[in-house]
Amino acid sequence: MSHLSIQHIRARIAAHQPQRFPVNEETRQAAVAVVMHVTDEGSEILFIRRAQHDADPWSGHMAFPGGHRDPVDTSLKAAAVRETQEEIGLDLDAATFLGPLSQQRAMPRGRTTDMVVAPFVFEINDIPVFRPNHEVDEIVWGPLDHMLDRSLCDTETRPIGSSSTVFDGYRLSGGHFVWGLTYRALQTFFKVLDPSYIAPDD
Numbered sequence: 001m002s003h004l005s006i007q008h009i010r011a012r013i014a015a016h017q018p019q020r021f022p023v024n025e026e027t028r029q030a031a032v033a034v035v036m037h038v039t040d041e042g043s044e045i046l047f048i049r050r051a052q053h054d055a056d057p058w059s060g061h062m063a064f065p066g067g068h069r070d071p072v073d074t075s076l077k078a079a080a081v082r083e084t085q086e087e088i089g090l091d092l093d094a095a096t097f098l099g100p101l102s103q104q105r106a107m108p109r110g111r112t113t114d115m116v117v118a119p120f121v122f123e124i125n126d127i128p129v130f131r132p133n134h135e136v137d138e139i140v141w142g143p144l145d146h147m148l149d150r151s152l153c154d155t156e157t158r159p160i161g162s163s164s165t166v167f168d169g170y171r172l173s174g175g176h177f178v179w180g181l182t183y184r185a186l187q188t189f190f191k192v193l194d195p196s197y198i199a200p201d202d
Helices: 006-015 076-088 144-148 180-193
Strands: 028-039 042-050 066-068 096-100 115-124 136-143 153-160 163-171
Touching: 006 028, 006 096, 006 115, 006 180, 028 076, 028 180, 042 144, 066 076, 076 115, 076 136, 115 180, 136 144, 144 180, 163 180
Parallel strands: 028 115
Antiparallel strands: 028 042, 028 066, 042 136, 096 115, 153 163
């Protein structure tokens, strides 16, 4: 299997015109970092497994590092950088910024809410010693090529409200299942990398 070159990835993201949603004073805004690292086996993407917490609608989910924009953040990108530093101890100011992806509407626990999540792609050359805080249980790397070629596609039944729904996603090492908002962000990313890409649930 041939690997998608980092040069191709950089060029496709640089040419991408991301979708942005209109916001107002009531809109909750958040940002996440899609952190990539190139290995001899291809590019990897960093995921976190969020800690279990009853008040967190994404409790225990696989996610990208990130969180809500605070008043101290000059931009959504700055929020992604700050939150990544706080959550896993990774300084993205030292990383290569590749560009933004299209924003996503958040639907925690199946509810439609006025919240947008902005993903930003970064490339790191070296993997540091991570320092996860109380919000993060685990850090997991996922192979971009094997997600893109669908060899890691899987489904999982999850409770939503009073019923259960079967969700598409990616099954990573250790049995970790990437689904929901993070999965949707990956689908938009893959369509940037390959315009002919068709998501498994399309």
